[in-house]
Amino acid sequence: MSLALERFQQVIGYAFHQPALLERALTHSSAANENVKEAASDNEQLEFLGDSVLGFLISDFLFHRFSHLSEGELSKVRACLVSSANLLRIADQLQLGEYLLLGKGEEKSGGRKKQALLVNALEAVVAAIYLDGGITRAREFAARCFDHDFHAIEDGRFDLKDFKSQLQEKLQGLHLPPVEYHVIRESGPDHRKYFSVELRLQGKKLAVGHGETKKSAEQEAAKLALNLALEPGSCGTALGP
Secondary structure, three states, X not given: OOHHHHHHHHHHXXXXXXXXXXXXXXXXXXXHHOOOOOOOOOOHHHHHHHHHHHHHHHHHHHHHHOOOOOHHHHHXXXXXXXXXXXXXXXHHHOOHHHHOEOOHHHHHOOHHHOHHHHHHHHHHHHHHHHHHHOHHHHHHHHHHHOHHHHHHHHOOOOXXXXXXXXXXHHHHHXXXXXXXXXXXXXXXXXXHOEEEEEEEEOOEEEEEEEEOOHHHHHHHHHHHHHHHHEOOOOOOOOEOO
């Protein structure tokens, strides 16, 4: 096992019985295609599994810890917690970008800081822990990653308004015009489309959101714009001082 993988295990607080799973979780397709790591496959299938595992774990946490919330409120909170914007925050806290295995082209294009790569790798790590240690270990890892968010919900620092509406209200309070949302990219097969939406204010780009629908991409872009004025590290929408 490389020193980098050993360090990352310390960062995430989990020691793998099968280190190859962790290596695969951190391997982007560009590295696999360029045979940078011949023994490792890329992390795309793990990302697919991790997305589902994480969704289940967050649903389970919310169901047991916040039973006072309605079904609609639980759905909104879950959507925020597993949004790309929030997963990016967690990936940054773990300094995940430092440990990615990238091809030369992706390395040169700044892949270690790309939102999609970091989010996918984080979901792949969740899947790798699940496959290596079972649902209990995956649950422990998720609990550590989302601990701050759960405390924000408990402390009432979590607003359940949708992000587009909240951003609009904030701009109105600042006497600014509404923002505009523009689809800048559409990719993937028909059964699993992926949209990138750019949020602009007075013609200036503020944020780019991604999602499997235009609506979810717009919500994420609004969330990222709101984060400029949020409490550091909070997934909720409690404005900082």
